[in-house]
Amino acid sequence: MHLGNISVRVGHAASISTASTASLLVCGGNRSLTNLAPLGGTPSSLCGVVSTNQHSAAATAQNRSISSSTCSDMRAYAASSRGPLQRRLLHTSRSLTYNVLAIETSCDDTCAAIISRDREKNTAALIDHVKITLDSSLQGGINPALATAHHHQSVGPLIRDVLKKHADTTIDLVCATRGPGLPGCLSSGVTFAKGLSLGLGVPYLGVHHMLAHLLTPRLFEAAEGYSGHKTEFPFLSLLVSGGHTMLVLSKSLYDHTVLCNTADVAIGDALDKCARTLGFQGNMLGKVMDQYCRSADTPSSQWNIPMPVDNKNDIRYSFAAFHSYIGMKKKETQAETTPELALEVQTAIFNHLMKKTKAAFNIYKKEIASATTLVCSGGVAANPRLREALQELCAKYKLEAVFPDPYWCTDNAAMIGWAGIELHEDGYRSDLEGFQIPKWPLAEFEKEI
Incomplete structure (x- = not known):
């Protein structure tokens, strides 16, 4: 099933054995690649989003198993394409062209992508990307147990369909998010990727999620x-998401210095919680609030929201206080939520982010002098007002502000595949004994050989 742009509601996740299923999820035969989709194509043409809530018992039963005929096809492909693993690994490391299958399951998105890499031309093409997103609107936030079940239900059928759709594409490398993220969610993707790599007889590579974002x-x-600006080491990154808020100086794939981090919660978490306090409902509440307040030209000054950690010598981000203050003012004033009030809340949070980022630029002026680019990525980076504010700040420090397309700011498998390509070509290796790393500071990421 190719998801396209269809929005489908499916039910509570059915448990499947990811390792045993993955070893069978291989399909195809012909090793030629034709009609590759150009990299940077319209995201809507590459991805469909599926909300998970409820569906019939019949659909659940269907997702619990792979038909015997499909399994037969997959076993046949595995038998025809599998060679000694070390021979395939050596072949892939030397090949000028190869294809990568990437899996992302760190939180509530089950994603898969196929990327074609041409080392001779130093180019890459995104062949396909699909995403299935858990609908957490009824729970008021992400429930780790439900998210884990969602991945167990989704990852097998998703990969099966991608491989069947691209049966003429030979997979040479399997990548998956190893961490950081929710333990059960990471485990489902990592375990599946290992089984799939064994079934295909190709290398497996575990990717650091935050490295992939930057x-x-x-x-x-x-x-x-492509002839535009190139992001070269060293460069700065502002990673802003529901789980992370940090300013990073990256000098290589393995040399990352966190210049500024959050003292409590991430900016995306604060935006979601404030949006819920203001009465917004749905999935990804920060995005819902942003859409609502776009009709406002200027923010109100109704609540005079104070700036937390208002000390120029303390450059830590801190967002927990915003939720506490907004909750207090909402209860105290019973104010109606208007676009202007929602914009006041969002602006206050962004102003804090900009103020602390500017302070970090000044304190680490010498250390960042050689950097010419700042990458802003993570789900919150899709916000247009944040982009505008950061562009203005970077211009003052002669930095080129670089933003992925809003769709690619959020969690996706394409970034996992590309990070895997960069790591693989640098000699980074992952063994099958390694497991997921839910807490994995970027500064502690080291090369594995």
């Missing part, structure tokens, strides 16, 4: 014919 622009800059 490398995202380089994926699109690798498109054939």
